[in-house]
Amino acid sequence: MNYGRLKNRMLLRLGTQGFSKNLLNFSVVQIFFIFATTLSDVFISVFLFKSGGQDFSLVAKYNLCKYFLEGTGFTLALYVSKWRNVLFSMKLGISFYICAYIVLLALQGDARYYYVLIALLVGFGSGCYWMGYHTLTRRYTTPQNRQAAFGFISLTSNAIATIAPPVSGFITNSFSGIQGYIVIFAVTLTMFVLTALYSNRLTYEQGEKIEPHLLQLLRQLLRYPGTRNVLSGEILRGVRDGVVLYYLNVLVYYASSNEIFVGICLALKNLLMIWAYAYVKRFRSSRARCRAAVLSGVGEIIFLCIMLATGLFGSQMSSILIMLYSVIYILFYVLAYNHGQLSVYDTMEWAGRIRNTDYEMVTIRHYFAELGRIVAMLILIALPTDPIYGVMLLIVGGCTTIASAFVYRKGSEQIQSDLSQKAG
Numbered sequence: 001m002n003y004g005r006l007k008n009r010m011l012l013r014l015g016t017q018g019f020s021k022n023l024l025n026f027s028v029v030q031i032f033f034i035f036a037t038t039l040s041d042v043f044i045s046v047f048l049f050k051s052g053g054q055d056f057s058l059v060a061k062y063n064l065c066k067y068f069l070e071g072t073g074f075t076l077a078l079y080v081s082k083w084r085n086v087l088f089s090m091k092l093g094i095s096f097y098i099c100a101y102i103v104l105l106a107l108q109g110d111a112r113y114y115y116v117l118i119a120l121l122v123g124f125g126s127g128c129y130w131m132g133y134h135t136l137t138r139r140y141t142t143p144q145n146r147q148a149a150f151g152f153i154s155l156t157s158n159a160i161a162t163i164a165p166p167v168s169g170f171i172t173n174s175f176s177g178i179q180g181y182i183v184i185f186a187v188t189l190t191m192f193v194l195t196a197l198y199s200n201r202l203t204y205e206q207g208e209k210i211e212p213h214l215l216q217l218l219r220q221l222l223r224y225p226g227t228r229n230v231l232s233g234e235i236l237r238g239v240r241d242g243v244v245l246y247y248l249n250v251l252v253y254y255a256s257s258n259e260i261f262v263g264i265c266l267a268l269k270n271l272l273m274i275w276a277y278a279y280v281k282r283f284r285s286s287r288a289r290c291r292a293a294v295l296s297g298v299g300e301i302i303f304l305c306i307m308l309a310t311g312l313f314g315s316q317m318s319s320i321l322i323m324l325y326s327v328i329y330i331l332f333y334v335l336a337y338n339h340g341q342l343s344v345y346d347t348m349e350w351a352g353r354i355r356n357t358d359y360e361m362v363t364i365r366h367y368f369a370e371l372g373r374i375v376a377m378l379i380l381i382a383l384p385t386d387p388i389y390g391v392m393l394l395i396v397g398g399c400t401t402i403a404s405a406f407v408y409r410k411g412s413e414q415i416q417s418d419l420s421q422k423a424g
Contacts, residue, residue: 023140025201027153030133032198033094034157036191038164038266040184043172044104044118046253046262047181052112056385059250064377065119066126067242071370073127074363078214081131081359086139087204090132094196096125101189109178127366134362136204162270169263180259217360221347226418229411230347231368236404237336238372240397243380244333245373247390248326254387255322265323269330276334286343286416290409296335297401303328304395308388336401343408347415372400 045059052058073093080089100121104111111118141149172180221227252262283289307321347361376393383389 020140022202022204023149025198026136026140027149027156029195029199029202030153031156031160032191032195033129035160035164036097036188036195038161039168039191040101040181040188041122042165042249042262042266043168043181043184043259044122045250046259047104047178048112048115049250049253050181051109051178054254056250056387056390057381058112058115060377060380062115062119063242063245064374064381065116066123067370067373067377069120069123070126071367073124074131074366075127075214076124077128077131078359078363080128081135085204086132086135086359087199087202089128090136091196091199093125093127093129093132094192094199096121096128098189098192098196100125101185101192104185105182105189108182131359131362135359136202139204158270158274162267165263165266165270166260167263169258169260172259214360214363218364221364224418226411226414227347229407229414230343231364233343233404233408233411234365234368235372235375236400236407238369238374239376239400240336240372240404241369242373242376243390243393243397244329247380247394248329251387251390252323252326261323265326268327272327272330273334276331279334286409286412290405293336293405293408294402296332297398297405300329300332300398300401301395304391304398308391308395332398332401336405343412343415347411 045062048062049055049059073096077089077093080092100118103114103118103121107114137149137153168184171183174180175183221231249262249266252265253259256262283292303325307325310321347365376397380390380393383393
């Protein structure tokens with residue numbers, strides 16, 4: 001049997017023919033990582049909510065700490081990447097995740113008393129891993145295979161993110177108390193260990209060590225109106241993400257008291273996300289993307305007002321409406337996120353005039369998004385625990401979507417004008 005010919009045929013069917021050995025191994029590492037995180041990451045919040053006596057404020061405090069420490073994790077990753085290498089940063093992130101799940105398994109029901117420690121490990125893990133991912137994705141690809149690589153990684157990631165949550169929901173719901181969560185955390189820990197072991201197959205040639213110039217770049221970005229507007233848009237996006245990413249899945253569990261519903265909603269969101277990202281490609285101009293983002297914010301506010309009305313004037317907030325919103329909000333999210341993401345790319349192009357700013361730009365972008373998320377968490381902690389107030393904050397999030405659309409557009413147009421003048 002000709003194993004070389006068989007291997008090439010398999011790679012061709014997978015769409016990975018022409019990938020380097022590093023890129024293939026990197027794709028496998030990402031598949032393992034996505035499976036591990038989607039299996040239980042969201043369910044940490046539900047676990048704390050359930051073991052803490054359905055205390056919304058406990059989960060809000062956990063996410064507040066996690067958002068702050070994610071920003072700190074990106075700072076750690078920046079210096080590790082500059083002084084050691086970005087692959088080491090990625091492996092360090094995986095190690096933090098392993099420690100987080102060891103702590104969860106060791107403490108079990110008492111983990112709610114150590115939510116700060118868990119948030120620290122998950123936050124640092126997220127910052128270090130994603131710094132490595134964003135950089136290595138570009139370094140391991142070429143202009144010839146980059147689109148195919150992005151497509152393959154996105155397709156496999158979305159497929160896994162669609163399958164894993166319902167599986168987790170079924171397992172957690174099949175056991176009494178928190179035992180199902182312990183099973184999921186054990187499987188997740190195993191997957192992270194496999195991810196760490198497989199990442200040893202990756203190689204990376206580090207160039208000369210360069211001193212980070214984070215503060216210098218930050219000053220320049222804040223001094224120029226175009227980039228300052230885009231970063232302001234990131235804060236507004238962070239406010240919305242902060243409350244939605246934390247609150248919505250816990251709200252689904254609160255309304256259904258069933259982890260399976262949480263998993264099914266997450267699976268449906270990922271299926272819808274695949275279609276949504278294909279749909280938004282038609283919005284090519286900044287004006288069209290801004291219009292789509294504004295309409296998504298208006299649609300979100302209308303839907304949330306209906307939800308709020310059922311809670312204020314009915315016996316209870318409709319669980320069907322909550323679960324329906326938890327699925328379709330991904331349409332609102334993608335329309336808004338696509339507009340902001342392309343504006344951030346304009347900012348990175350503008351900042352590219354400064355030598356070796358890739359790591360710094362990723363770090364600064366996350367600083368401003370995490371700042372918005374922290375603001376959202378602080379507001380949520382200050383509000384009464386009734387879910388109706390959380391829905392009110394979601395409406396505020398819809399308003400920030402509309403505001404960020406205009407801020408992103410203004411910043412992007414200013415940056416494009418400046419780049420065109422310098423190119424001319």
